[in-house]
Amino acid sequence: MKKLSPKTISRLAPWLLTLFVLVCWEAICRGFSIPTYLMPAPSQIYTTGIELAGPIMEHATHTLLTTLAGFAVAVVVGAVLGMIVGSSPVIYKAVYPMLVGFNSVPKVAFVPVLVVWFGIGTVPAILTAFLISFFPVVVNVAAGLSTLEPELEDVLRSLGASRLDILRKVGLPRSMPFFFASLKVAITLAFVGSVMSETVASNVGVGYLMMSASSSMNMPLVFAGLIVIGIMGVIMYELFARLERRLTGWANRGQNAAH
């Protein structure tokens, strides 16, 4: 048998692990004859998923768009807020406790408030996705900006650079790797937010689909929903990871530096 190169192995590894987990899952469900209404086997989930592919896709698309809308708002608000917070130590001190406090509040507790304000449906879901995912963006952008080397700042200031110059020439480029790293975290959190809100207060989306499926004890459909969310999350994460590698390759020079 030909030996696989380490590169091939590391490319195959995630698929193999997924396959292994699915096989174990299937084996346990069958071996212990676990009833479907408690824990459906992957094969049952798959069958249900194919059967109901149309409605699932419809709800999933809705969830995806909701998530992306909330995420987009989070990126813009997070980046701007991060720049403001990161560029001034005083604002940093002033804003941080409030930000941390706000982030500690479970967003699910916030959904009823949003429903009172905006009614049941897409708007609370977008807002929940936004609220839950903007925090990492703020923190990372602020951290990137506030870690400027004092000597470099001296060089620039002695040349007569304004605060804005320093921000544009050094601060922002330097915080880009932090920013893109935060996008990966934020997009997955945005899914958590939108699905959570759909579960509590909506009549469209994967969250709603799972909620109604579980109330009729259709467990394979619930799990199909979970898996679809998971897959969407992985795809979006991978997308932003690629974007990060492409745009801020200089920050990851350790792995592929020329020697």
Next chain:
Amino acid sequence: MSFVEFENVSLRYSEGGPKAIEDVSLQIEEGEFVAVVGPSGCGKSTLMKLISGLKPPSEGYVYVNGRQVGGPLSIVGMAFQAANLLPWRTTLENVMLPMEIVEPYRGQLRARRKEFEEMAREQLKRVGLGGFEDKYPWELSGGMQQRASICRALIHKPRLLMLDEPFGALDAFTREELWCMLRDLWQQQPFTVILVTHDLREAVFLADTVYVMSKRPGRILVKRQIDLPRPRELEVTYTDAFSAHVHVLREAIGRVRES
């Protein structure tokens, strides 16, 4: 009046705090090469902050070019022990950074970019970095990064170059190479140099005048003219005259450390 003049200058970093330097008076002529040596923490770097206008003196007056220093001066170029190159810019782009900040270059950059880039390439060639313009900083060795950093400090044709232990992190052979590079640059284009260093041989080899500073609060204890003929070759460091200078300075430093 001399090009750089200190009149009984003291500086406290905080109100009522200890003095970093105390009652320093010195005159530096235009085109002079000055080295400042002393035990660590003696306020050598403070001198640089005062001259470049990054800190106002607590007492006394600092004049540069006949005027009292009131803020950052664009006739000053600086380089430090850490090269502080921006990792997302190529060597050439790093060297061009001051041109994007200092007037009058800044205003003309759009129209005359080609010409300025040519200047930067020239400068890089002069320090032996020809062919490395498009490399990123992490692709350069420590000595090459420091060469680029000095290029950056000189690109806007400052009349005063300030160096804070620029060769401190380099190995002995690279360091001697860079001494010669700095010597040649200084002899080709006239500018005034203030070199802060721990290395007495470096100070004697390069400088016209060496100042020895005391422990905190920093005061000027010894001013020594180095009358070795120029141009100096590395060979000169093995002569008796050279050793005599180093010896005298070493004794002065020894007294400071014991006191």
